[in-house]
Amino acid sequence: xxxxxxxxxxxxxxxxxxxxxxxxxxxxxxxxxxxxxxxxxxxxxxxxxxxxxxxxxxxxxxxxxxxxxxxxxxxxxxxxxxxxxxxxxxxxxxxxxxxxxxxxxxxxxxxxxxxxxxxxxxxxxxxxxxxxxxxxxxxxxxxxxxxxxxxxxxxxxxxxxxxxxxxxxxxxxxxxxx
Amino acid sequence: xxxxxxxxxxxxxxxxxxxxxxxxxxxxxxxxxxxxxxxxxxxxxxxxxxxxxxxxxxxxxxxxxxxxxxxxxxxxxxxxxxxxxxxxxxxxxxxxxxxxxxxxxxxxxxxxxxxxxxxxxxxxxxxxxxxxxxxxxxxxxxxxxxxxxxxxxxxxxxxxxxxxxxxxxxxxxxxxxxxxxxxxxxxxxxxxxxxxxxxxxxxxxxxxxxxxxxxxxxxxxxxxxxxxxxxxxxxxxxxxxxxxxxxxxxxxxxxxxxxxxxxxxxxxxxxxxxxxxxxxxxxxxxxxxxxxxxxxxxxxxxxxxxxxxxxxxxxxxxxxxxxxxxxxxxxxxxxxxxxxxxxxxxxxxxxxxxxxxxxxxxxxxxxxxxxxxxxxxxxxxxxxxxxxxxxxxxxxxxxxxxxxxxxxxxxxxxxxxxxxxxxxxxxx
Amino acid sequence: xxxxxxxxxxxxxxxxxxxxxxxxxxxxxxxxxxxxxxxxxxxxxxxxxxxxxxxxxxxxxxxxxxxxxxxxxxxxxxxxxxxxxxxxxxxxxxxxxxxxxxxxxxxxxxxxxxxxxxxxxxxxxxxxxxxxxxxxxxxxxxxxxxxxxxxxxxxxxxxxxxxxxxxxxxxxxxxxxxxxxxxxxxxxxxxxxxxxxxxxxxxxxxxxxxxxxxxxxxxxxxxxxxxxxxxxxxxxxxxxxxxxxxxxxxxxxxxxxxxxxxxxxxxxxxxxxxxxxxxxxxxxxxxxxxxxxxxxxxxxxxxxxxxxxxxxxxxxx
Numbered sequence: 001x002x003x004x005x006x007x008x009x010x011x012x013x014x015x016x017x018x019x020x021x022x023x024x025x026x027x028x029x030x031x032x033x034x035x036x037x038x039x040x041x042x043x044x045x046x047x048x049x050x051x052x053x054x055x056x057x058x059x060x061x062x063x064x065x066x067x068x069x070x071x072x073x074x075x076x077x078x079x080x081x082x083x084x085x086x087x088x089x090x091x092x093x094x095x096x097x098x099x100x101x102x103x104x105x106x107x108x109x110x111x112x113x114x115x116x117x118x119x120x121x122x123x124x125x126x127x128x129x130x131x132x133x134x135x136x137x138x139x140x141x142x143x144x145x146x147x148x149x150x151x152x153x154x155x156x157x158x159x160x161x162x163x164x165x166x167x168x169x170x171x172x173x174x175x176x177x178x
Numbered sequence: 179x180x181x182x183x184x185x186x187x188x189x190x191x192x193x194x195x196x197x198x199x200x201x202x203x204x205x206x207x208x209x210x211x212x213x214x215x216x217x218x219x220x221x222x223x224x225x226x227x228x229x230x231x232x233x234x235x236x237x238x239x240x241x242x243x244x245x246x247x248x249x250x251x252x253x254x255x256x257x258x259x260x261x262x263x264x265x266x267x268x269x270x271x272x273x274x275x276x277x278x279x280x281x282x283x284x285x286x287x288x289x290x291x292x293x294x295x296x297x298x299x300x301x302x303x304x305x306x307x308x309x310x311x312x313x314x315x316x317x318x319x320x321x322x323x324x325x326x327x328x329x330x331x332x333x334x335x336x337x338x339x340x341x342x343x344x345x346x347x348x349x350x351x352x353x354x355x356x357x358x359x360x361x362x363x364x365x366x367x368x369x370x371x372x373x374x375x376x377x378x379x380x381x382x383x384x385x386x387x388x389x390x391x392x393x394x395x396x397x398x399x400x401x402x403x404x405x406x407x408x409x410x411x412x413x414x415x416x417x418x419x420x421x422x423x424x425x426x427x428x429x430x431x432x433x434x435x436x437x438x439x440x441x442x443x444x445x446x447x448x449x450x451x452x453x454x455x456x457x458x459x460x461x462x463x464x465x466x467x468x469x470x471x472x473x474x475x476x477x478x479x480x481x482x483x484x485x486x487x488x489x490x491x492x493x494x495x496x497x498x499x500x501x502x503x504x505x506x507x508x509x510x511x512x513x514x515x516x517x518x519x520x521x522x523x524x525x526x527x528x529x530x531x532x533x534x535x536x537x538x539x540x541x542x543x544x545x546x547x548x549x550x551x552x553x554x555x556x557x558x559x560x561x562x563x564x565x566x567x568x569x570x571x572x573x574x575x576x577x578x579x580x581x582x583x584x585x586x587x588x589x590x591x592x593x594x595x596x597x598x599x600x601x602x603x604x605x606x
Numbered sequence: 607x608x609x610x611x612x613x614x615x616x617x618x619x620x621x622x623x624x625x626x627x628x629x630x631x632x633x634x635x636x637x638x639x640x641x642x643x644x645x646x647x648x649x650x651x652x653x654x655x656x657x658x659x660x661x662x663x664x665x666x667x668x669x670x671x672x673x674x675x676x677x678x679x680x681x682x683x684x685x686x687x688x689x690x691x692x693x694x695x696x697x698x699x700x701x702x703x704x705x706x707x708x709x710x711x712x713x714x715x716x717x718x719x720x721x722x723x724x725x726x727x728x729x730x731x732x733x734x735x736x737x738x739x740x741x742x743x744x745x746x747x748x749x750x751x752x753x754x755x756x757x758x759x760x761x762x763x764x765x766x767x768x769x770x771x772x773x774x775x776x777x778x779x780x781x782x783x784x785x786x787x788x789x790x791x792x793x794x795x796x797x798x799x800x801x802x803x804x805x806x807x808x809x810x811x812x813x814x815x816x817x818x819x820x821x822x823x824x825x826x827x828x829x830x831x832x833x834x835x836x837x838x839x840x841x842x843x844x845x846x847x848x849x850x851x852x853x854x855x856x857x858x859x860x861x862x863x864x865x866x867x868x869x870x871x872x873x874x875x876x877x878x879x880x881x882x883x884x885x886x887x888x889x890x891x892x893x894x895x896x897x898x899x900x901x902x903x904x905x906x907x908x909x910x911x912x913x914x915x916x917x918x919x920x921x922x923x
Contacts, residue, residue, distance in 0.1 A: 068642065071656035071684075076919070083919065085912075087642040121651040373811040377626075379726035379748030379783060382810065449727030493705050495725030497746070 007134065007152055007160070008173040016149030017046070020131050021053035023147050024100055033098045033126060035063035039115050040086055043103035045166045046133055050102060063097075065090035072114035088118065095123040100147075104162040106132040109143035134173060136160050179220050180204045181596065186225030186557065190232060191530035192546035201230065203553040206596035211547055221598070223591060225557055229525065232545035233265025233296075233554035233592065234532040236506065237326075237355075238409055238433060238481035241267070241298070244285060245274025250486040250574045252286065253293040258484070258506040258573035260599050263532075263589035265554035266297035267484075267506075268540060271308065272330040278303040278314045283322040295599055297554070299325040299540060301355060304343045310334045313346050320350045325540035326407065328355035331456070333391050335361070337398070344402035353405040353431075353539060356395045358416070359457070363387035368497055370443040370458040378446060380496060383458050389415035396423045399430060407539055408432040410483050412457035414467035421476045431539050433481040434468050436505060436512035437579065445579060451492045451499035452579040455485070469522045472531065479535045480528075482509045486575030504573045508566055510558070511585035519586070525560075553596035562588040617916045621733040621740040624749035625791040633791055636912050637759050643915070644908035646683060657686035657918055663711060666692045666722040666743070672879055672903065673743050673753070677720045680910035689716075708735040718917060721745070739917040741910075747781050753878050754787030756909040758795065760902050761832055764874045769796035774826040775817075776802045776858065777836030777886050780809045784878045785836060789817050802826035804858065806847040823858050827868035834876040835860050838886045855885055862890040874898055 038047030131147035271277030290298035302319035371382025485502025726746030
């Protein structure tokens with residue numbers, strides 16, 4: 001039996017993102033260097049929203065990009081399903097920039113590793129920081145987030161499902177026990 | 179030793195017999211054909227439900243010996259013949275050296291006598307070394323035992339030489355076997371010219387490269403009054419020309435191979451080099467015309483053009499593979515499936531095209547189950563289903579497009595000169 | 607920004623032998639995948655680790671410069687290790703059968719083989735004898751699938767779609783694997799294809815492949831959205847298929863004057879290269895803004911990366 005437990009609802013999700021936006025600006029005083037790169041797909045939608053939040057605070061649009069990490073996966077030959085390659089869209093120079101990498105769930109850290117590797121192929125940012133909506137633990141690599149919407153303790157057998165309006169029609173985060 | 183074949187369905191086209199008879203054989207000859215023979219024999223073959231007919235004769239076989247004993251020998255080639263129900267084969271002269279002298283003819287005859295399973299009739303060359311330049315010594319060839327002359331895989335290009343060669347062959351009443359191909363029109367071609375060759379990007383051989391030379395050879399036959407035999411006819415155009423020539427009363431005969439009756443150029447789709455032969459596999463329309471011509475007697479015989487090639491020679495790019503496939507072991511079954519089971523012709527007609535007709539073309543005694551004639555007999559189980567598998571091929575080469583094919587009807591027992599050579603599919 | 611698109615086309619092929627073997631959906635999957643790969647070549651570090659640790663052998667048994675370089679670049683940009691084997695002869699290595707060669711390559715644990723060969727069907731024979739994937743980089747007069755795919759990618763980029771577009775292929779259709787692959791691929795995606803050549807360079811029954819044919823260059827140019835001009839090998843004249851090169855230029859050479867007179871204003875002009883400038887295509891056409899010949903070259907790398915990536919994802923059942 002599948003058991004669903006709500007972790008964040010629509011309002012809580014919005015508040016978490018607003019808070020992260022503030023934290024980003026607090027930590028990084030020079031907003032001109034700031035750019036957001038979301039990991040496809042849900043990280044990309046969350047990065048869009050963070051960009052809007054930042055604009056309402058600073059009045060300026062931060063630069064925005066999206067990464068498809070398929071080609072950087074370390075498990076390409078093992079995955080059962082066929083990976084689908086999508087385009088990476090970073091149409092600005094990341095050299096010397098502060099890049100906020102955005103993803104929905106931080107789990108083993110392997111996706112973030114891919115994303116960092118890919119980002120570095122685009123240039124040499126001043127630094128890279130990580131913002132995630134949910135940190136569920138169980139890291140397999142020495143990676144830690146700089147900004148977290150919510151820390152959620154989970155068992156390995158559990159799943160965390162982030163729904164975003166742009167892709168799924170609603171904003172909600174579930175923990176699923178199976 | 180007396181052998182009695184009992185209760186078989188005897189089909190003897192020469193004597194127009196088709197019914198259940200017993201056959202008694204003694205000292206290599208047929209001594210009696212009658213219902214219910216009571217006489218004691220040292221060996222009795224029960225043939226109830228089986229077809230008993232004269233042994234088949236294949237007028238177009240490449241035994242490769244002398245010269246290419248790695249591909250086939252007189253021993254293995256004639257063994258393959260027996261497996262397919264052929265008690266006699268005529269072998270083509272494109273050996274090394276080519277069969278253009280008494281010494282080569284004698285070599286073949288001796289080898290056949292010593293190690294052959296079936297009877298072998300050599301065919302000599304039309305010109306020396308098949309070069310199309312000087313006439314071969316046809317009187318000597320005839321005297322030493324050649325039943326016909328042929329340039330085999332080539333047409334004599336020079337019309338003048340062709341005319342002289344045919345006139346000279348006529349002098350000794352030798353039938354001229356012709357391979358009809360305009361090598362300029364078919365240059366570098368590897369398959370039939372048509373949609374399939376376009377699609378596969380392979381160079382085509384047009385139908386007309388065959389018919390253009392058939393027409394030339396028919397004219398020469400008329401000019402020289404020679405008996406002419408058209409080998410491996412593959413085109414509907416060729417059928418029309420031969421039909422007209424026969425109407426004009428010319429002494430023209432024609433053969434078709436089992437593969438040209440059963441496969442089309444679509445078989446080349448996977449670049450299987452066992453579908454590469456010359457003439458190439460043609461189209462459905464050609465098959466239709468060939469079958470009709472066979473029924474109407476425009477085409478006289480079925481011959482295999484058994485052409486063994488090594489696996490290593492065939493296991494290359496389509497362009498670089500040699501032409502030809504083996505055919506002795508599958509000929510009857512392919513023909514039964516494509517002609518008799520489809521009711522295009524009757525079993526008796528098929529046997530006629532494998533026995534009486536070929537014998538008439540090379541002028542040997544008609545194969546018949548007549549009292550006193552040589553006991554060359556083939557016994558077939560028409561109901562037995564089997565799969566043609568590579569491991570069962572007795573020919574030295576395995577280049578057949580029919581491997582894996584299922585057939586109904588199998589040659590079981592074969593006698594040559596009253597001796598059982600193969601019984602129930604096993605060689606004695 | 608693009609939305610999540612679920613694709614239900616699953617790549618289940620070990621080899622890319624020709625467009626004949628692919629469905630319209632599979633062709634579209636390659637074209638779509640190539641969009642992502644095109645961007646990689648724009649980066650300062652033009653490399654992704656997708657095929658790290660894989661070995662790709664380039665077996666070019668017929669002279670070719672640009673296709674070989676394009677495949678090598680594609681492999682390298684995917685981080686694969688590449689080895690090049692070139693040469694000529696009837697069988698791949700002297701005295702070896704196709705199967706020997708295949709088994710030898712297999713024994714060296716090569717993951718993928720790119721084959722260019724002068725004999726039609728050679729890629730099929732190799733693929734049949736091999737567990738490793740085979741990409742046909744041109745076999746005789748048969749197929750050259752990646753060239754047709756990059757042509758289609760370029761058309762899609764320029765015109766937004768392939769369906770309903772009129773594409774005329776002009777030149778030596780008879781000996782052209784590029785023409786065959788283009789006809790097959792374009793027809794599968796719903797384009798209207800016309801082929802144009804003198805009858806001596808026109809393969810028999812070509813219209814059964816689903817295209818129209820014409821002997822008139824004017825007719826081929828008039829209705830077209832795209833013209834794809836093929837290279838004329840000068841040996842064709844010596845083989846007696848053409849009286850003179852001069853007459854070919856006069857009748858079938860694509861010049862700016864003819865383009866302006868007969869073609870639509872926004873015509874797209876392609877050429878698989880290398881161009882015989884002044885023969886099948888005049889200098890001014892090749893250099894005009896209607897010609898997309900260099901874009902084809904760029905797109906070629908993206909297409910080949912996409913194909914290599916998809917084949918590398920094939921799972922043996």
